[in-house]
Amino acid sequence: MRRSRAVKYAFLVPAVLWILVVSLFPLASAIYYSLVQYALGQGVTAFVAFQNYLDNFHNPTFWHAAWITAVYVAVTVAVEMAFGVALAWSLTKRVWGRQFFRVLFTAPLFTMGVALGYLGVTLFDADSGPVNFFLGFIGLHPPWIASAFWGLAAAIILDIWRWTPFVFLVALAALESVPGEFYEAAALDTRGEWPVFVGIALPTIAPVLTIAFLLRLMEAFKVFGLPFALTSGGPGTSTQVYSAMVYLTTLQFFDFGHGSAMGIFFLAVVLLIVLRLFRVMRAQIE
Amino acid sequence: MSIYEPYRGIKRVLFYVWLILVAVWVLFPFFWAVENSLKTTEQTFTRGAFLPWIQYQPTLGSWQTVISDPAAIRALVNSVVISIATTLIVLVLGTPAAYALARHEFRPMTGRDIAVWFLTQRVLPPAVVLVPYFVLMVHLRLIDTQIGLILVYVAVTLPFGVVIMRDVFRDIPVELEEAAFIDGANDLRVFGRVSLPLAVNGLVATAIIVFAFNWNEAILASTLTSRVAQTLPFFILSSRSTRGVDFNTAAVNSLIAIVPPVVLSLVIQRFLARGLTFGAVKG
Numbered sequence A: 001m002r003r004s005r006a007v008k009y010a011f012l013v014p015a016v017l018w019i020l021v022v023s024l025f026p027l028a029s030a031i032y033y034s035l036v037q038y039a040l041g042q043g044v045t046a047f048v049a050f051q052n053y054l055d056n057f058h059n060p061t062f063w064h065a066a067w068i069t070a071v072y073v074a075v076t077v078a079v080e081m082a083f084g085v086a087l088a089w090s091l092t093k094r095v096w097g098r099q100f101f102r103v104l105f106t107a108p109l110f111t112m113g114v115a116l117g118y119l120g121v122t123l124f125d126a127d128s129g130p131v132n133f134f135l136g137f138i139g140l141h142p143p144w145i146a147s148a149f150w151g152l153a154a155a156i157i158l159d160i161w162r163w164t165p166f167v168f169l170v171a172l173a174a175l176e177s178v179p180g181e182f183y184e185a186a187a188l189d190t191r192g193e194w195p196v197f198v199g200i201a202l203p204t205i206a207p208v209l210t211i212a213f214l215l216r217l218m219e220a221f222k223v224f225g226l227p228f229a230l231t232s233g234g235p236g237t238s239t240q241v242y243s244a245m246v247y248l249t250t251l252q253f254f255d256f257g258h259g260s261a262m263g264i265f266f267l268a269v270v271l272l273i274v275l276r277l278f279r280v281m282r283a284q285i286e
Numbered sequence B: 001m002s003i004y005e006p007y008r009g010i011k012r013v014l015f016y017v018w019l020i021l022v023a024v025w026v027l028f029p030f031f032w033a034v035e036n037s038l039k040t041t042e043q044t045f046t047r048g049a050f051l052p053w054i055q056y057q058p059t060l061g062s063w064q065t066v067i068s069d070p071a072a073i074r075a076l077v078n079s080v081v082i083s084i085a086t087t088l089i090v091l092v093l094g095t096p097a098a099y100a101l102a103r104h105e106f107r108p109m110t111g112r113d114i115a116v117w118f119l120t121q122r123v124l125p126p127a128v129v130l131v132p133y134f135v136l137m138v139h140l141r142l143i144d145t146q147i148g149l150i151l152v153y154v155a156v157t158l159p160f161g162v163v164i165m166r167d168v169f170r171d172i173p174v175e176l177e178e179a180a181f182i183d184g185a186n187d188l189r190v191f192g193r194v195s196l197p198l199a200v201n202g203l204v205a206t207a208i209i210v211f212a213f214n215w216n217e218a219i220l221a222s223t224l225t226s227r228v229a230q231t232l233p234f235f236i237l238s239s240r241s242t243r244g245v246d247f248n249t250a251a252v253n254s255l256i257a258i259v260p261p262v263v264l265s266l267v268i269q270r271f272l273a274r275g276l277t278f279g280a281v282k283g
Helices: A005-033 A051-057 A060-090 A098-110 A112-125 A130-138 A148-176 A179-187 A196-221 A226-233 A242-251 A255-281 B009-037 B061-067 B072-103 B113-125 B126-139 B146-170 B174-181 B187-216 B220-225 B232-243 B247-268 B269-276
Strands: A036-039 A043-047
Touching: A005 A036, A005 A255, A005 B072, A005 B113, A005 B126, A005 B146, A036 B269, A051 A255, A051 B009, A060 A148, A060 A196, A060 A242, A060 B009, A098 A148, A098 B009, A098 B187, A098 B247, A098 B269, A112 A148, A112 A226, A112 B009, A112 B232, A112 B247, A130 B061, A148 A226, A148 B009, A148 B269, A196 A255, A196 B232, A226 B232, A242 A255, A242 B220, A242 B232, A255 B113, A255 B126, B009 B247, B061 B072, B061 B126, B061 B247, B072 B113, B072 B146, B072 B187, B072 B232, B072 B247, B113 B247, B126 B146, B146 B187, B146 B220, B174 B187, B187 B220, B187 B247, B187 B269, B220 B232, B232 B247, B247 B269
Parallel strands: none
Antiparallel strands: A036 A043
């Protein structure tokens, strides 16, 4: 077979170049900007080494945004994994309208985060929203976005609504590739289906779930539109996620030095977490 | 897989109750968005107004407001132009790259190493590069232009486009290409006449995924555009500060924003699990 070397590089290089220029170059400049004093209109006024980082570390808002994001990521990803797998397991059975449920449960997957967050303002409105209307029947009346705790809870609930379908889809595809005898064993097992699920199904789909988990984790750290549209970070800055903090520092206060330092610190933390897990994933990509 | 009869008696009833509850959970926000879009501003904050015609009088007023709002139309047009242009560029640049990675070795690296490198690009949160992109676009005089946003969006979505498409090409039997080589075709001809037509379904599905990501992107759009090139996510986000709370028109905008990618994703149901895991799952 005669494959040409020239063609193989000609095919690959444009894509690689585009990414290098438009993605890695800005990353390099972000590191530089994080080490200088830089505000819009004034340009770079001084080299301050790590002062921007230290300023951020002494800023309670900074640590609060980091904490809020950590909670957001941990809760959403954990619940989405569990809920998605449970739903997928439900649809491995003979179910009336199975195809219908399958499509329906996928529907939220590509909904726009910003639109969903905005919709959430009326959904979770403490007085007139349908959520409190129904919760009223059991005597509950949470203040939702008027409070920090409940505001974050509302954002997390919407995030779960939006992203569970991803785990569901992936888990279902993996479960469907498990040989049918396993499920027949489940039907015969007198101890119920739990031993079959934990003993057979879960280990079989574990590699795929690892990938779903990693991808979900990577995307969850980037969250911005949904919580920001829902609460605007408020009350005050109590529900401000990390990306929203960087955005406001950059675009509202035009403090480019501190904004870049926030960004680079963010990248370092995310890399530390994700790249450790990435090796697992590497083995899965053939 | 073989599907077995799950439960009998009461357990069976409970099982369907569970599925129906989940269905309600999934459908309710869509239903609520449609409802809000048919209400007046006051009605969106009226307690317990759920049933049209009975509890409130539905109106197409907010749809008319949005359709006659030049800013809303401009945001929609920008979203369409920017998302489609980005997707096309990703396909033009990404398809050959994906093909090269699927069929060639790049010693000392393997095609897989490079694919993984592409994938690591996804780890970078956009918040990290907000400042450099903003500064760069101001210097290039591309701030608040469609071209500026397209430039950045291509860089953001090209990596996973390439990885998904590489998986698509790997599924095409190499023997078909070899037969064409034996017939005297060159690389370009084999790629264009043999591989590309066979990959077309996977490429369309990839295009839809790339389109959906760009369509929904909010933070870079909010940073790199302000008015002229504003896309729907930023338009919806900024409508809060400029106009107070008109949740009926916001619901119309949200529906317009939500529907296209959701409908497109239903078209490629079968491919989604595989595409979104970069081929790790054969859906």
